[in-house]
Amino acid sequence: MIKRTLYFGNPAYLSLRKEQMVIQLPEVEKNESLPDTFKKEATTTIPIEDIGVVILDNKQITITHGLLEKLLANNCALITCDSNRMPTGLMLPLAGNTTQTERFSDQVNASVPLKKQLWQQTVQAKIKNQAYVLEKTTGAVVKNMLIWAENVKSGDTDNHEARAAVYYWTNLFPKIPTFSRNRNGIPPNNLLNYGYAVLRAVVARSLVASGLLPTLGIHHRNKYNAYCLADDIMEPYRPFVDNLVVDIVNKNENISDITKDVKTELLQIPVIDVKINGQRSPLMIAVRQTTASLYKCFSGKTRKIKYPAFE
Template sequence: MTWRIVVISSVCKLDLKLNHIVIRGEQLRRVHLSEIAVLMIENTSVSLTAALLCELSKRKIKVIFCDEKRNPYGELLPFYGSHDTTDKLRTQIGWDLETAGIVWAEIVKDKIRKQAGLLSEYRLNRQAELLESYIDEVQPHDSTNREGHAAKVYFNALYGMDFSRRNENTANACMNYGYAVLLSAFNREITAAGYFTQLGIFHDNTFNPFNLGSDLMEPFRPLIDKCVLEMDPIELGTVEKMKLVEVLNWEVVIDSKNNYLINAIRIYCRSVFDAMNTKKPEKLRFYG
């Protein structure tokens, strides 16, 4: 079972031996690849062997590379996530627009529902009730932009009327870091299932290679927001980054069962693909 999130922060060499990742730094450590869900390379001085990178891709282990500021910058994605990738591409290109509109509306509703729940936890009941009223107003394709209106109310309630997601501050830096980690987890599941991250349900930015991941991750953003609020950070340092990465190991309920978030993402993504392929939005499964 893949569950470990391995973060490499110091200078070392990584190679492959007998299905283990071998970490050669100040100490010699080994981790079996079957246990790893995510490998994050924080230090730009880390070296890796091609054999290891190839095996990580084969096993669909998400590899995230950070820049010189230790912020997520890129990721390793395999060309082929499943044996029938070509068929999946044809199917994805042909996804029904009407179904896509309904699925996107359900995703937006669940995101707003999660945002309202977080506001309620912080006793911001008036704003939570306003967000709940938006849920019934969401139309297919979110043509009334309830998501945008909800976001403004949500962030202003949490951080004040002068707050903007465009501001350069610690809260935004932490959220951006957490969102990047979350997006990588979704891209992993999309490619592992044989689909293409470029072709979204709602997002269709020509310059965004992760349109589908950007779509699917929306209801999960409030988990990152909650982590940032609980930390109340004064900087985006190593401790804060580790806490944000550990969100992937939080437990949530999906399909009436407790699951690590990283496994819940897999269940949820597969439900979205089922909903789109069968034109049955009722197949969607959100975490509770």
């Protein structure tokens, strides 16, 4: 089942009633010119079990502790946004699997050679997906990228990921010749930042559901980063966000601000169509296959992690 992504950009009161999220809008309820029947109809409910991601993007949103408890118990990811309306915080459940301790132990005890092999597979999948996006959207030559992908060694000791990234970002937005990928750089970096934040939440949520610690990565090791493993595993999924952003850039003249329409498109990331294990699947479901296969690698049942592709 595909879980819903809910975005709240206006003042709202969010509470819990009988396993349902209750959404009340103060601006409607306090408007004396509106009839009571309309106010009652404006209050909506959504089953907790249908919710996967909640994005809170207004300082006048109130959410009850009871609702938070239920959302986390249902393995929901909650994203909070800052004054610039950009994702800035992520809340996840501490435990999302019945065999949590065993799975943590397998993850912590994973050997260095295994983690290097998993990173090799991760980088190969990422570069191949980048090559697809680049060729599809710009017609650029990508033979070199495919060669780099095939030549990635265990642990990516030759740093083919960085080499591919330089070529990829230099050519991905031909209409913006000064573009470079930088979190604080010129647009569409803002769109990429937003999209990656949504993707990161989806991946982190799935890692928790698979009984893994999002903090302990197979490659990323920044001591200040609480989501190193999520950042590792989302790498081959990033090109799907890039592909969406390219489409948005081609349709919009002004991308300095993330408009309501653009945000609506970016919030479709969890349901983007991908191909994994030979079948088409929504991205959120594919991520579950990826994190489940990752645990099987940690537990010694396999050495191959499942990653998505475009074709």
